[in-house]
Amino acid sequence: MSNVINDGKLVSVSRLTMNEMIMPNDTNPIGNLMGGYLMRWMDIACAICAARHCGFQVVTASVDHISFYEPIKLGDVITLTAQVTRAFNTSVEVYVEVSAADLTGDNPRQSNHAYFTFVALDMETGKPTQVPSVIPITTEEKKQYEAAVRRRELRLILAGKLKPENAKELRHFFTDMN
Numbered sequence: 370m371s372n373v374i375n376d377g378k379l380v381s382v383s384r385l386t387m388n389e390m391i392m393p394n395d396t397n398p399i400g401n402l403m404g405g406y407l408m409r410w411m412d413i414a415c416a417i418c419a420a421r422h423c424g425f426q427v428v429t430a431s432v433d434h435i436s437f438y439e440p441i442k443l444g445d446v447i448t449l450t451a452q453v454t455r456a457f458n459t460s461v462e463v464y465v466e467v468s469a470a471d472l473t474g475d476n477p478r479q480s481n482h483a484y485f486t487f488v489a490l491d492m493e494t495g496k497p498t499q500v501p502s503v504i505p506i507t508t509e510e511k512k513q514y515e516a517a518v519r520r521r522e523l524r525l526i527l528a529g530k531l532k533p534e535n536a537k538e539l540r541h542f543f544t545d546m547n
């Protein structure tokens with residue numbers, strides 16, 4: 370099967386896995402990975418994934434909620450897996466999952482996950498530019514694809530870029546409440 374169909378691209382084309390070993394400079398005074406360093410690696414993994422999908426330079430437009438479920442310790446190895454969920458007009462949503470384990474691979478655990486949104490830029494004009502659509506194949510990819518519309522509306526409402534009354538999917542959630 371071709372990876373590019375009618376200007377759309379399969380999720381697998383840009384899926385990315387990145388590993389990092391936690392070194393002393395990455396930790397806080399109690400030997401845990403600093404949250405900010407983890408967010409930096411998440412941003413990098415997602416940005417590479419988004420740029421591969423879009424075929425353009427991308428900038429981070431927003432990051433959805435991030436919780437840290439498990440401490441990650443000095444010497445642990447983290448694995449970040451990033452994949453596109455859906456593209457809109459000039460933006461693409463990327464989902465990233467982070468897991469951690471000992472150097473030997475023992476004690477594996479899920480650490481956290483997040484959704485990032487990137488906007489593709491045409492470097493000649495500096496303006497947002499059209500991106501290829503995402504073609505979901507697996508059941509999980511299709512679930513992510515369907516739900517991406519609602520996540521997008523929520524983040525644009527929270528960013529003050531979309532009026533709740535103009536949201537197609539979430540309008541009732543905001544406007545039916547007193």
Ligand SMILES: CC(C)(COP(=O)(O)OP(=O)(O)OC[C@H]1O[C@@H](n2cnc3c(N)ncnc32)[C@H](O)[C@@H]1OP(=O)(O)O)[C@@H](O)C(=O)NCCC(=O)NCCS
Pocket residue numbers: 427428429430431456457458459460461486488497524525528530
């Ligand atoms: C992101 C940015 C390009 C959007 O520019 P803009 O003038 O607001 O553009 P528009 O309103 O035309 O929106 C362009 C796209 O961005 C999306 N967008 C804008 N703000 C967003 C936000 N807060 N969250 C998610 N998507 C957002 C819009 O939904 C639109 O997507 P679509 O075309 O797929 O519908 C601009 O705000 C920017 O350059 N921000 C700084 C980015 C940056 O420096 N990031 C950190 C370093 S990489």
